Amino acid sequence: DIVMTQTPLSLSVTPGQPASISCKSSQSLLHSDGQTYMYWYLQKPGQSPQLLIYEVSSRFSGVPDRFSGSGSGTDFTLKISRVEADDVGVYYCMQGIHLPLTFGGGTKVEIK
């Protein structure tokens, strides 16, 4: 199984400041079809996960443009350009190239 390693475990951010979360996969997520199957989700307190970013850098429907994803191969980053109070929760990365789908351990983002 592909292991997804997220850092940091937690992040405390001042509103309006940027934030960055890293995710490393144990195998390349680049598929032979040319796509890289890397995903980011946010689970707000008391809610189910919501998709933010798919295929490394594509924002899902309704996701604000302050969220961006980047990376290639095995190293990926989620960036929030200006953190807002509504961005608190646990962020998970997920690989979608091989079954079983596997998630990172999560990064808890709090507001200072």
Added chain:
Amino acid sequence: EVQLVESGGGLVQPGGSLRLSCAASGFTFSSYDMNWVRQAPGKGLEWLSYISASGSTTFYADSVKGRFTISRDSAKNSLYLQMNSLRAEDTALYYCAKGLRGTRPDYWGQGTLVTVSS
């Protein structure tokens, strides 16, 4: 608007069985792959199972293979998870999730809680 509503969770004794359901609306259910994902209390996300849009292909995580069975009924726009031989470690919130491209989840339901305890 995509809606996924899980039901069927509850308290069950170890070794018991439970059938979870997920009612889908707001999209053409028969055209999309579907998944079950769970989250143990205070823990992260664990993918459990996938079924193709046609229902002809299924996959399972090793942790549930041979005990859980995924199925779907496109006439009822519903996804199911039959869970047998339940263990304490199966205690979790169970989510159904629609596939975006293939199995990879985009929309998730609110979850149904399964508690395995004597």
